[in-house]
Amino acid sequence: MQNGTIVTNAALAGIGVLPQIAIVCAMAVIVVMMVLQHRIRMKSLREHHLATHPSLSNDEFLQQIKVPVGLVTIATGVRQSVARAMGVPVESVYPSDTLEYICQFGFDNMDFVEIVVEIEQTLGVPFVDSFWDPLFPANKTLNDVHLGDLTKVIAANWTALSAGI
Numbered sequence: 001m002q003n004g005t006i007v008t009n010a011a012l013a014g015i016g017v018l019p020q021i022a023i024v025c026a027m028a029v030i031v032v033m034m035v036l037q038h039r040i041r042m043k044s045l046r047e048h049h050l051a052t053h054p055s056l057s058n059d060e061f062l063q064q065i066k067v068p069v070g071l072v073t074i075a076t077g078v079r080q081s082v083a084r085a086m087g088v089p090v091e092s093v094y095p096s097d098t099l100e101y102i103c104q105f106g107f108d109n110m111d112f113v114e115i116v117v118e119i120e121q122t123l124g125v126p127f128v129d130s131f132w133d134p135l136f137p138a139n140k141t142l143n144d145v146h147l148g149d150l151t152k153v154i155a156a157n158w159t160a161l162s163a164g165i
Contacts (some may be wrong), residue, residue, distance in 0.1 A: 095148025
């Protein structure tokens with residue numbers, strides 16, 4: 001505050017307090033509207049997801065990705081992490097879901113890291129950067145990689161991951 005005038009930046013410095021308050025209120029309304037619009041979009045996306053993804057048991061999920069019996073807990077942990085991140089029941093998460101599709105649920109392609117962190121926390125292991133190389137060779141995108149691919153890579157590398165290599 002300077003001489004009774006709120007100065008938020010150089011552009012607003014020359015106008016009075018009431019116009020500045022009106023601008024701040026309008027900005028707050030815009031933010032609230034954006035949040036509400038995002039929530040409506042997420043609700044619609046989840047409803048569509050549930051309508052197009054009937055329940056798939058863990059056994060069916062595991063059969064589709066063909067994970068060795070000893071790594072079933074890892075595969076189901078990945079599935080649970082992704083379901084939690086998407087905000088949907090675990091039974092509605094399929095191995096055929098692409099990472100790009102999964103990222104639509106509140107994430108964008110740049111925030112794939114949030115899903116990775118969720119999986120790391122669930123499994124209790126960090127992923128080193130080189131871990132992602134087999135999943136993302138040159139010109140491969142999140143739309144080219146399926147949850148089943150990610151689950152298989154994690155399971156195949158579990159010994160190294162859990163050892164922190």
